[in-house]
Amino acid sequence: MTVLSGLWSRATYAVARALLAADPSLLLVRYDLTGTGYIRRVRSADPDPVDEQRGGLLDSDMSRTLPGAFMPDLVQLARTRPHHHVVLMPPAVVEPEAVAAACAGCLVDGVPLSDLIRVDSYVTVVHGDYLLDGLNNGSDLATLGIQAGEDDHRSLADVVVRQIEYADTLVLWGSRTDGGPFDTAHLRALLRHLAPWAAQLHLADDLIDATDLAQRLLDTRRHRWDVPDTLARGLEGFTLGVHEPHPSSDVVTAVFRACRPFHPQRLHEMLWAVNAGVLRSRGHLWLASQPDVVISWDLAGGGLAMRTLTRWLADTPEEQWHQFSDHRRLAASVEWHPYYDDRHHYLVFIGIDLNTADLHRTLTHCLLTDAELADGEATWRGYTDPFAGCFALPTQPPTAPRPDFHETHPRQP
Known part of the structure; x- marks a missing residue:
């Protein structure tokens, strides 16, 4: 499983679609929050969903509890489609570390989830147009109307840095050449300073070599389970x-x-x-x-x-x-x-x-x-x-x- 996170969902989903185009056997499991719960869609390279389900609210802060709801779906896929690669795309405001914690703490019939699923890597997609604004934005998610629940008091900047710092691979989406602080070279340098331990990939525009992208993001074995959280x-x-x-x-x-x-x-x-x-x-x-x-x-x-x-x-x-x-x-x-x-x-x-x-x-x-x-x-x-x-x-x-x-x-x- 590759976990594909990103606060800017359009860029993240564009990367996911490119991966599907490169490998017809690949499955994308995507979760999106709604006002009353969440919706889960399973897709392949075919434009029609393989499966689609809705779920109700799990807790007052779904950023912490929703990853636990992923586990039954992933177990079912592991059992019905063994030896397949799955890309998991959590909701935009869910931090990859919460997914890792859910995976680490999950037992299936007394057996650790890691015996059924190997987490290959955590990939975070960052939109170059909004990165610096996101890092400077201390507004809480509720003020911005994108909170994961009534008890979700994180700031936008908190989510951005945690998604970047937990990643094994960072994908910078978009290209800026205005020479200012939003220039692509500046953004790439900033990402390197924020997460010097992560591999980095730049996608300059909408024309993506899907095969090359898949080779650089899938089956990398970059994730190390023994590395602690950033702090x-x-x-x-x-x-x-x-x-x-x-x-x-x-x-x-x-x-x-x-x-x-x-x-x-x-x-x-x-x-x-x-x-x-x-x-x-x-x-x-x-x-x-x-x-x-x-x-x-x-x-x-x-x-x-x-x-x-x-x-x-x-x-x-x-x-x-x-x-x-x-x-x-x-x-x-x-x-x-x-x-x-x-x-x-x-x-x-x-x-x-x-x-x-x-x-x-x-x-x-x-x-x-x-x-x-x-x-x-x-x-x-x-x-x-x-x-x-x-x-x-x-x-x-x-x-x-x-x-x-x-x-x-x-x-x-």
């Missing part, structure tokens, strides 16, 4: 971003890494300055006043979310370390510090013409000074902390993160 990548030893302080097509990535903790008050005061002009920032950090908690950092569309991600190994009894992944334990052992243990910061900032030197100075100013370090942890825990009460310490490593601290920053011209 946990750096903690598990995977690349979170590539430091490129000199602009490539005006796009800059600044990677900030340090071990000494942030002072909570200074960091809070500098949140706006740190994110001014930033399109996307992500990663994890720790606060001197809350040294037990790994805190995630997640900015898109001008809105910053900080969450409890997990706990540090240093604050977990060693007999419980087996609950952490092999990647996490290996990464911690490689970078273990004699004083800070496995605590550290790993933050990535992506934007247009960012001043990386100023950004680094601002973040360094937020770290504890030598004198403050000398006061010790007991003093740190007593600091005035604007984040107090925001980050609950997880009871065990697998605890899922929850949104705790949000702040929206005005976008600079």
Whole structure:
């Protein structure tokens, strides 16, 4: 199965039709949200649907629960059409990670779904005309009238970055040659900075070589099930971003890494300055006043979310370390510090013409000074902390993160 996602459905469906044209045996399973539920269509190269069904509302937030409804359909296809390739096209606002979570947690008659279906790759189609607007748009989906349910409070930018960052392959649709920030070269550079781990393909116009496209998108075996979600990548030893302080097509990535903790008050005061002009920032950090908690950092569309991600190994009894992944334990052992243990910061900032030197100075100013370090942890825990009460310490490593601290920053011209 290839999962084909994209917020701009017309471009995504155009790619799906090209794949069908290249392989008559291929099946497309497409889901679209309606006002009262969803509609599922199964298509082949023939223009008439192989099958079409409607389903009612599953939950108040179908972006999370709808992927679970895909599973019975996929199981039926796997059993009736074994050894066939299927392209799954979720609704535009469903994130591919939700599909992956549904696949990972699905048992069929006590047998894991992975025994019936092999996920080949996750492909995201991005429309070049709207990418930059989408990344800058902090409006929630309900305001735009495209939410997946009454409890769906995600922003448009959240959906765009999560679809891009989870992809194994990115397809940029359309071509711009106006020389401005929407130029195709700029957009391709921006996608490379956002997801340096993903393969990238550019479709310049409506004339598509369907056979070549199918060879580049199907049976690639690009998906790695053991790679964590984006915010946990750096903690598990995977690349979170590539430091490129000199602009490539005006796009800059600044990677900030340090071990000494942030002072909570200074960091809070500098949140706006740190994110001014930033399109996307992500990663994890720790606060001197809350040294037990790994805190995630997640900015898109001008809105910053900080969450409890997990706990540090240093604050977990060693007999419980087996609950952490092999990647996490290996990464911690490689970078273990004699004083800070496995605590550290790993933050990535992506934007247009960012001043990386100023950004680094601002973040360094937020770290504890030598004198403050000398006061010790007991003093740190007593600091005035604007984040107090925001980050609950997880009871065990697998605890899922929850949104705790949000702040929206005005976008600079």
